[in-house]
Amino acid sequence: MNRTDAGRARLTARGVVRRYGGIEAVAGVDLAAPPGRITALIGPNGAGKSTLFDCLAGTVRPDAGRVLLGGRDVTRLPAHARVRLGLARTFQQIAVFPTLPVADNVRIGAEQRRGRRPDTRAVDEATARALALFGLGRVAARPAGDQPTGVLRLVELARALAGDPRVLLLDEPSAGLDAAQTARLVSVLRGLAGRGMALLLVEHDPDLVGELADTVYAMAGGRVVTCGPARTVLADARVARLWGGAAAPTGAGP
Template identity: 45%
Template sequence: MSDALLRATGIDVRFGGVHALRDVSVSVGPGEICGLIGPNGAGKTTLFDVLSGMRRPDAGAITYDGTDITRRSPVWRARHGIRRTFQRQQLFGQLTVTDNLVVAQDWRGGVRPAARLRRERAAAVLHECGLDALAGSYAGALPVGQARMVELARALADPPRVLLLDEPASGTTAQERRELAAVIRHMADKEGCAVLLVEHNMTFVMELCSRVVVLDLGRLLAEGAAAEVQADPAVREAYLGAGPGAAEGDRRDH
């Protein structure tokens, strides 16, 4: 994509003798929702670690809005609009839902007027995500589906330009996935946010993403429109038609 907002080019990552990523290139543009799929161990989370700055690649580069940020820290990236959620929930369990969103904005500093504005922003985001009733609940007491939505809301509290979502639909019900998808679409369509998501639920991916990238054993296996990728024989053999991950998402529909 020539108009990519976030781009990884020629990424290589090694863990000792394990070649986790081999010459992987991927990009996502403003207003786009791109899916990143592949079997367990394909390198998806490692690529997210590289994109978010948590791991420096052994080779390759990351550019953000045309600027090389390969050596920039995770903090720098987060404060410049690249936000990430994690496969394992990372909420502040001893804080309320509202305070989880306020904390995400506190790096900006300031005194009382700023603090009030952060709480107003938190309330607005909770409303957009349908979480008003949970504002005063402790995050650590929430069931998985609600916690996933709170994680997304926290990533939106300080308006993002890029969202990296690691299995946002994991452990959710069909209704909760519809609500997640609606918020993600709003961020892409109305706010122009670039969204890259890792997900094993193929129904969720194929209905939500305009483009899909497939990794297998650290290599780029396929890339294209969702329907094209779904029909690709190599993809079906490596992932969609063979492994348990393909059916896992549909079994979770309830």
């Protein structure tokens, strides 16, 4: 977050396949999340989006295909190793330590990226920056479990960013946020992309996708059915049928 280019790493999936029994949850997906851009992944429930995210993040190993981070093949690396290389993610289901203060939850992200013996001052500074970025200073000392859903979503985002990632995966980041929190999210994500970070998000709000995304991939049945600029993809009749009537919002991306 404090660097002007965030390392400029590209996240790439090449022919990624993930099977569960005889079902291909992800069936040969190619995808690229380039630095300095916001890429969105959309589709109906069961399309394979979360499974693809798991393959990219390292919590699940693909049955075929490759995952590249900054040109390095990380397909066989576990999640914690990818974190050290600069990849961070948030989850669809909020995952915090409820008895720990908000600040300590965020601090975990700063420590994970920096290894077993992190520099205390660097961790403190990264934690403070992340808290400030999402306006969490007023609740920093309070237990995370006492906070409403919208605040916890911001805590997760702050924890991910406290590690100064080069690539950020966001699984439904706007879920549970009110209008003011969503506006802050939009501002932060645009700022991160502007500083060179690669962002990939799963999102169900077509207005938010149209407002944020440079490129959109639409999935169904484990496959990418179309990809391109946000306005083009959101106006595609196939996407509308699959995604509950999505249409390009006014002012959507180029």
